[in-house]
Amino acid sequence: MGPGRRGGRGVRPASAEQERRDPARASAGYRLAALWPPLAWMLAFVAAPTLIIAAYSFFTRDDLGRPAPAFVLDAWRSALSRDHLALFWRSAWVAAVSTALCLAIAYPVAYFIAGGGRWKNALLALVVLPFWTNFLARTTAMQMILVRVLGPEFHSPAAVIAGLVYSYLPFMVLPLYVSIEKVPKRLLEAAADLGASPARSFWSVTVPLTAPGIAAGCVLVFIPCFGAFVTPALLGSPREQLLGTQIAVAYRANVPVASALSMTMMAAVLVLLAIYYRVKKTDGIV
Amino acid sequence: MEDLTEFDVVLDGVGKAFDGHRVVDRVSLSVRRGEFFSLLGPSGCGKSTLLRIVCGFDEPTEGRVLLAGSDVAGVPAHRRDVNLVFQNYALFPHLSVADNVAFGLRMQGVAGDEIERRVRAALEMVRLGAYGGRAPASLSGGEQQRVAIARALVTRPRVVMLDEPLGALDLKLRRGMQEELKRLQRESGLTFVYVTHDQEEALSMSDRIAVMSKGRLEQVGAPREIYERPATRFAAEFIGTANLFDGTAEGASVRTDDGLSLAIADPRSGRVTVVVRPEKLRLGAGKNAVDATVSEVLYAGATSTVILHRDGRKLVYVGAPDGLKSGDKASVGWDPADAAVVA
């Protein structure tokens, strides 16, 4: 092929060639089939409902608790009142403690599995399986244990924390495992070669390099813990309720307040998700 | 017990077996303080395993390893005074170049300002003085290599081990780095153990070379000695180019397998291989003469490489081409004293 020889015979017209190489520019039929149904669905059942809740938080309510169109700040005043804020912070605190406990318990497990050779997949499956099995069954089982161990008066934030850690531990193990596995073994050898004891290697090399996994795991556990409903309802004490349960219990009586409370929860969650997506570095669904 | 203090590394009958397969087979050698010592051999010869054993990443299944006179059996890697320059550099991605170099010093608990001083000096020594704040990922392969070297040298370990450090670099860079490494070793005075499969590299850089094959030590000696007096057939063939004649010796002559009768300097008996280096061959002279046909003449200015063939045997001659061209008949010869005989 000599220089300056462009086009001419042997080169198919640009558009057809490109069309073959890049299905994205292909027929509109393909795009319609794949993109619009899920988009429409999600807009209808995820985006629209969220917007409606946002709107309702400014409505008033009628005698049956249903929202009536208006623009008032009553619901917000209630949602940001001292009692409700106490609920918010209590939920955040419970979620934080649960997350920290999950991290402390899960990290050694993830570390062990990552070094595991043949048994890696089996161990991972074992750890993750409880998470996918019936949630209610597990929580009732947890209830049984707590009754046995602590007596019938076990209801407390501590019991809730125990239940949440129990439920979401597998959720923390996975991202930690993925991150730990990626640390090149050579780097740990290099650290040892330069005089780092195993403990120092761990804190100077492994932990910093698994920071993304730690962050991801924490965000993934914190959010459901923060919004928990069933676990606090079954294991928590009625006097020290959490935000999720409160919303679930009181929503019919006062939709605008429930909406406002949901918005506060949503705000906190979206902030954390923004952090998570930043840390995650990929833009895909996976 | 001889005085071992002049040796920084002593391997005494070191062996390593995996699943009954001997990867390292009873290797014994000593590395003197301050020398540039190479472990040379093709891939799979066990040199990398030996390196890992000395560094402390693997334990030998037999034999002893002594560092500066003391047995290091059971001593973990982080307590051995050996630093390794990894083949793929193994720089810490989450630390800057300066922090990478400082790592070993921090582990030793050296004071902060001294660390700064020494790191700067080390980076200057590898000509990366301005790169301290950069991230390793932003450097080229050659630059990362130099950071890895600085990191290994800055703590002034007893032994610096280098695991095929120049393998990933292109030819020109490699030549330049070879000179650099030699200079660094000389200036720092540290003991270098250099692992490579590139025999040219080993010949040009080392004070002494250990040639390995299939887990065994073939020969240890200065480059010249190994080149001119190879101890085994493998060493003869692996180092440089050689004309090899296998045969049976009876006294002062050898009958080769393909019918030639060659004279040798020292009488011996049994199976031998006569080794003649290409530059020792002369055209039309020498007590041993072999007639052959010229296949190729590879011109290279003052000397050329002439490839000849005789009955399926290939001969390589290096010297003045004397107007030979492909297809010519020529006679190449040598005197017995110019050849080596290995058993």
Add this chain to the structure above:
Amino acid sequence: MRKALGVWTALVLAVLYLPIAVMVVYSFNAAEQVVVWKGFTLDWYRKAFENRAARDAFVQTISIALGSTLLATLVGTSAAVASVRLSFPGKRAFNALVSMPISIPDVLMGLSLFVFFGAIGIGLGRATVILAHATFSAAYVAIVVAARLQGLDRSMELAAQDLGATPFGAFLKVTLPALAPAIAAGAILAFTLSLDDVVITYFTSGPRVTTLPIYLYSRVRFKFTPEINALSTLMLAASVLLVVTSLKLQKPPVGGDKR
């Protein structure tokens, strides 16, 4: 050190499975109370089967699961295809939208759907539960299918096009069959999730529809009978079976993968 980690892991696994084990064991316990063992019995299972309310709830649960799984599989699969294979403006927002049902707490999803259905005038009933379940299940299906899709070698589809197939036809004939196990795995996952769901069902079912988890939830808060154990054990067994099947289907087959 590794030993210590191993012991810790074993301990954690034991604690994870202990409540489940206890629950299963006590579902066969002849005693009413949890703490004493009085002998093996299947009474509680018998009672569970005879329980009319539980049976009705079960039927509801299954029919809802089937309906939502179908929808979720369609929506989720096309979301995965759109995300992995197409490029279009606002893709990041699209991905975020699709994953939102599983990123935000169930309570928020539940309340927002309750409010949504009320706003557009659909009364709460089986249909609303199906739609709600389909929404969050679709996200999981999308994840499973997208993961598999990313591992597939794109040149297969291009080869088909090169041989004359239209882009869409190539997709149907080449990619979709290779995707089938992942789609099945996703569907099973969706089914399991629908079967197990409590929170979202709570908000979107209304007074006339009761699923098994909702039934259990209301019973659990009142009084703890071993019958609940039996029901829970049955649900647990069902979930485990489904999840294991789903995992097995997600193992990539030999050939056709990116190297």
